[in-house]
Structures are given as structure tokens and as C-alpha cells.
Amino acid sequence: MTLYPAVTGRADGGRLLFAIITALGLAVIYAPTLYLLLASLNPGEQLGLVAPSQFSLTWYAALLDDRRLFAALEESVLVGLATAALATPIGLSAALAYRAMTRMRSIFFLLVLSAMFVPGTIEGLGISVILRLARVSPSWVTVTIGHLLWTLPFAIIVSLIGLSAVAPSTVAAARDLGAGALRAFIDVTLPLMRGSLVSSFVFAFLLSLNEHSRAYFLAGRQNTLPLYMFGAMNSGASPTIYAFSGVVLVVSFAALGLIFLGAARPQDGLPGVGLAGVRGPQAHET
Amino acid sequence: MPDQVAGRRRRAAFFLALPSLVIFLGIGLVPLALIAVWSFWSFDPDTYWIKPAWSLASYAALLKSGREAVFLQTAGLAAVTATASTLLAVPAATAISLLSGPRRATLLVALFTIPFFTSGLVRAFAWRLVLGREGIINNVLVSLGIVNTPIEWLLFSDFAVVLGLVAAHLPLAIIPIVLVFARIEHSAIRASQDLGAGFWTMFSSIVLPLIMPGIVAGFLFVFVVAIGTSMEVQLLGGAGASSISIMINDVMRVVNFPLAFAIATVVVALLIAVIIVAYRMLRLSPMFEDRGP
Numbered sequence: 001m002t003l004y005p006a007v008t009g010r011a012d013g014g015r016l017l018f019a020i021i022t023a024l025g026l027a028v029i030y031a032p033t034l035y036l037l038l039a040s041l042n043p044g045e046q047l048g049l050v051a052p053s054q055f056s057l058t059w060y061a062a063l064l065d066d067r068r069l070f071a072a073l074e075e076s077v078l079v080g081l082a083t084a085a086l087a088t089p090i091g092l093s094a095a096l097a098y099r100a101m102t103r104m105r106s107i108f109f110l111l112v113l114s115a116m117f118v119p120g121t122i123e124g125l126g127i128s129v130i131l132r133l134a135r136v137s138p139s140w141v142t143v144t145i146g147h148l149l150w151t152l153p154f155a156i157i158v159s160l161i162g163l164s165a166v167a168p169s170t171v172a173a174a175r176d177l178g179a180g181a182l183r184a185f186i187d188v189t190l191p192l193m194r195g196s197l198v199s200s201f202v203f204a205f206l207l208s209l210n211e212h213s214r215a216y217f218l219a220g221r222q223n224t225l226p227l228y229m230f231g232a233m234n235s236g237a238s239p240t241i242y243a244f245s246g247v248v249l250v251v252s253f254a255a256l257g258l259i260f261l262g263a264a265r266p267q268d269g270l271p272g273v274g275l276a277g278v279r280g281p282q283a284h285e286t
Numbered sequence: 287m288p289d290q291v292a293g294r295r296r297r298a299a300f301f302l303a304l305p306s307l308v309i310f311l312g313i314g315l316v317p318l319a320l321i322a323v324w325s326f327w328s329f330d331p332d333t334y335w336i337k338p339a340w341s342l343a344s345y346a347a348l349l350k351s352g353r354e355a356v357f358l359q360t361a362g363l364a365a366v367t368a369t370a371s372t373l374l375a376v377p378a379a380t381a382i383s384l385l386s387g388p389r390r391a392t393l394l395v396a397l398f399t400i401p402f403f404t405s406g407l408v409r410a411f412a413w414r415l416v417l418g419r420e421g422i423i424n425n426v427l428v429s430l431g432i433v434n435t436p437i438e439w440l441l442f443s444d445f446a447v448v449l450g451l452v453a454a455h456l457p458l459a460i461i462p463i464v465l466v467f468a469r470i471e472h473s474a475i476r477a478s479q480d481l482g483a484g485f486w487t488m489f490s491s492i493v494l495p496l497i498m499p500g501i502v503a504g505f506l507f508v509f510v511v512a513i514g515t516s517m518e519v520q521l522l523g524g525a526g527a528s529s530i531s532i533m534i535n536d537v538m539r540v541v542n543f544p545l546a547f548a549i550a551t552v553v554v555a556l557l558i559a560v561i562i563v564a565y566r567m568l569r570l571s572p573m574f575e576d577r578g579p
Binding site: 018 | 300449
């Protein structure tokens with residue numbers, strides 16, 4: 001095992017190697033997207049980068065004339081808002097239930113996990129068949145139903161992590177001071193979870209906004225944004241595709257950036273995103 | 287008295303869980319169960335739907351016309367993707383959890399998590415610009431004289447699909463490891479260093495065994511999600527490339543319901559087996575539980 005002696009320099013070698021691999025991982029994730037954003041500012045028909053002085057919003061301006069794009073966007077925003085508005089409270093409720101569960105816990109957790117990991121195509125197929133039997137015709141409502149199943153596990157996990165940052169002693173103190181369970185929940189737990197609930201809503205909205213394989217089976221006559229984009233990407237790319245890809249990216253990154261910035265405020269003890277909060281038993285000690 | 291409290295607690299848990307149960311069971315599990323049953327029915331040309339004539343025809347059709355090859359191809363792609371993601375994820379999660387201060391760790395977790403919630407479609411599509419004949423990689427390689435003509439296999443190939451899938455699913459491999467790291471007693475690591483262990487000894491004999499559950503969980507997460515892929519294969523794969531999900535879409539386009547149901551049933555059965563085994567092996571749920579007062 002002792003391939004290397006305990007020398008600081010060697011340890012730093014490990015540090016450097018791991019830093020390089022981490023940077024490589026980030027590059028694989030971000031480089032193509034950044035390149036697409038920059039290429040979308042090229043006013044020419046030919047793809048590729050131009051000097052920053054030649055950057056232009058030509059193709060973004062061209063988007064404003066694309067009626068079908070706006071119709072798809074409208075449909076997706078409607079579905080996304082409806083999905084998030086449902087997933088957030090249902091997710092919180094499920095997270096509270098999970099904490100109160102004893103023997104059913106592992107079964108419930110399996111249920112959440114499986115909803116997360118069944119392929120979207122198969123979930124979409126299953127829901128479309130059920131709706132066909134119930135004679136529900138496809139519309140934004142059916143897409144919302146599919147997206148609820150897709151986003152709910154994320155909403156539950158975000159709420160669970162948010163709940164775990166609420167120290168039980170705080171709630172116990174409220175109860176000792178005479179608050180009922182409901183009062184303690186409304187006055188103590190809920191305010192402490194505000195960040196998580198906002199994260200839950202935004203995550204559900206974005207997951208829905210970008211979901212493709214379930215919507216493929218569930219959308220009615222009006223396409224959602226990813227369905228429209230997928231069609232456009234596969235049929236002779238006009239440079240406007242890069243522009244609306246750019247818009248989708250900028251909006252998503254901006255919303256998430258705000259959430260993460262909000263969550264990183266120290267007084268919140270990082271509950272907002274939770275995944276960031278996993279580092280902090282410190283949060284409980286305050 | 288305690289019985290009463292426990293009863294009230296159970297009732298509260300039930301009512302709080304009810305809305306999510308309706309969704310998970312009603313639109314998640316029930317359709318899958320129906321699909322499994324209907325995969326043994328037959329197509330009815332009169333109604334363009336299915337009729338309750340029991341048959342194994344669709345399972346026999348699964349083994350015909352190269353469909354089993356698509357299964358193997360998808361599983362192979364998913365395995366390569368999961369392996370590559372894990373190889374990147376272990377050092378990245380270690381860099382986040384052991385080698386960074388709290389601020390940088392939070393930033394890195396955010397950077398790795400954020401793209402997961404952005405458009406997978408756009409991110410897969412972006413690889414076309416990078417990898418294509420006229421893409422930036424080929425342009426740079428040609429202008430530097432490293433190659434004479436653009437490399438063809440960069441785009442519309444399994445290579446491109448795996449790259450797209452890794453970029454899409456890397457967070458799924460990293461997060462479980464970071465979650466497991468949060469539960470490791472740092473004193474064990476410090477003790478090994480006090481006893482004179484170098485970085486690699488400490489890493490291989492203390493850290494790796496402790497984070498192994500997270501590594502396996504991350505590998506499985508990526509594998510399972512990559513099994514369901516269609517977008518990356520359609521946008522980045524070669525001419526003959528297919529995947530299980532694409533096959534289901536194709537079969538549905540010719541309204542062969544029983545065959546689509548049979549494919550879906552086989553996939554779901556395999557995935558459920560994987561999830562149950564992983565769950566038993568790894569006890570995943572404690573990752574999301576609180577750690578005392």
C-alpha cells in the first residue's frame with residue numbers, strides 16, 4: 001500500500017492531480033455550453049467564434065419573430081409553474097410524513113427513488129396509456145401530471161434536507177412554551193425552511209421546463225419548448241437555434257445562481273440547497 | 287397513553303404522505319403494473335388498441351430483428367458512462383470534501399449541481415458545435431497541423447454519446463460520494479496523518495473504503511439514468527445508433543402497443559432489481575436523515 005512515503009510534496013501531488021481532474025469534470029460540463037453561448041453571438045450564417053468586437057444579437061432579435069417558439073415557451077412556462085406550485089407543497093408534506101414514519105420509511109423511500117429512476121420514456125408511455133383509458137385528451141394538464149411525477153422526488157429530497165437543518169430542539173422549545181404542533185410548525189419550522197421551499201419551487205420549475213421524454217408522450221397539439229427545440233435541432237440548424245438555446249441557458253443559470261447565492265448566506269446555515277448544507281454539522285451547533 | 291401518541295403520529299404521517307402516495311402509486315406504479323400485464327395481451331387491429339388475448343408474442347419479438355442488440359448496446363453505453371463518471375467523480379468529490387475549505391466546497395458543489403437543472407437538450411446539442419467537422423476541436427487540430435483532415439469519429443459516434451452522457455450525469459456520481467464524506471469522522475483521517483501516512487496511503491486505506499458506498503451508489507445512479515437515455519443518442523450518435531428509449535418511441539409510432547409494453551416491462555424489472563439490491567446493500571436512506579439535535 002505504501003507506494004509513496006509520507007512526504008508533503010507527494011501529498012501535494014495528490015492535491016494537484018485531484019484539482020486537475022475536478023477542473024476536467026467542470027470543463028466537460030461547462031465548456032460546450034459556453035462555446036455555444038459565444039457562437040450564438042456570431043452574426044454570420046457560418047458557425048464559430050468571432051472577435052468580441054463583432055458580437056451581435058442578430059439571431060436573438062430574429063427570435064422575436066418566431067411565433068411558434070413563443071407559443072411553445074408559453075406552454076412550457078404554464079406547465080412549469082403548475083408543476084412547481086403542486087410539487088412544492090406536496091413535497092414538503094411528504095417530507096414531514098417521512099420524518100414521522102417508522103416502519104414504512106424504507107418502502108416510502110424506495111417509492112421516491114423508483115419514481116426518480118424509471119426512464120422518462122417509460123413513465124411517459126405509462127401515463128399516456130392511463131390517460132387514454134380515462135379518455136383524457138392530451139393538453140398542458142397531462143404534461144403537468146407527468147412532470148409532477150418527475151419533479152416530486154426532487155421536491156421531497158430538498159424538503160427533507162431543509163427539514164434536517166431545523167434543529168429538533170428549536171421545535172421542542174416552542175412546544176415547551178405551549179405551542180401546539182401546528183403552531184410550532186407554522187411559526188418555527190416553516191420560516192426556517194423558507195430557503196428550501198424556494199429552492200424546491202425553482203428546481204421543480206426548471207426540471208419541468210427542460211423535460212423532454214415524458215412531454216413527448218403527453219403533450220397535446222401545442223408543443224412544449226424542448227419538443228419544439230428538439231424538432232428544430234434535428235431539421236437543418238438555422239442559427240436562431242443557437243440563440244434560443246442561449247436564452248434557455250441564461251435564464252436557467254440565472255435562476256439557479258440566485259438560489260445558490262441565497263443559500264450561501266451564512267445566517268441561513270446553508271439549508272436552502274441542502275446539498276451545500278451537507279457539509280455543515282456546524283449549522284446545528286449554533 | 288404512549289399508544290395514543292403513536293397512533294396519532296401514524297395517522298398524521300399517513301395523511302401527510304397521502305398526496306404524494308396518490309401520485310407515486312396512481313401515476314407512477316399503477317401504469318407500470320398495467321403495462322406489465324398488457325405486455326402479455328395482443329394487438330387488436332379493429333380498435334388500434336389491445337385485446338385480452340394472452341400471448342407471449344411480444345416477448346418473442348423482443349428477441350428478433352436485433353432488438354436484443356439494442357438492449358446490450360444501451361447497457362454497454364450506460365456502463366462505460368457510469369465508469370467514466372465514477373473515475374471523474376471520486377477525485378472531484380474528494381477535492382470538494384477533503385481538500386477544500388467550506389466556501390470553495392459549497393461553490394464546487396453548486397457548480398457541479400447547477401447544470402443538472404438546465405436544459406439537457408441544449409447541453410447535448412452544444413457538443414455538436416464542439417465536436418463536429420467544423421467544430422472547435424477539429425479546427426484547432428487542423429490549424430496546428432496535428433491532423434491533416436478533420437477527425438470524423440468525434441461526432442455522431444459512441445464517443446460523442448458517452449461524452450454527452452458523462453457531462454449530463456456527472457453530478458449524479460459526485461453527490462452521493464459528497465454525502466457519504468459528510469458522515470466520515472475526520473479524526474480518522476487526521477489520525478492516519480499523525481501516524482505518518484502519506485496522502486496516497488491515507489486515501490487508499492482510510493478514505494476509499496469509507497466512501498465506497500457512495501461510489502457504488504453514484505455508479506448505479508448514473509448507470510440507471512443512462513439506461514433511459516434517448517436525447518444524447520439521437521443528437522450525437524452515429525447513423526445506426528439506437529437506445530432502448532428510442533426503440534420504444536419507434537415501436538409506439540407504429541402503434542405496436544404490446545411490444546412497447548414488453549420492452550418497458552423488461553427494463554423496469556431490471557431497474558427495480560438494481561435499485562432493491564443497491565438499497566439493501568448500501569442503506570441509502572440514512573444519507574438524508576438528520577443527525578441529532
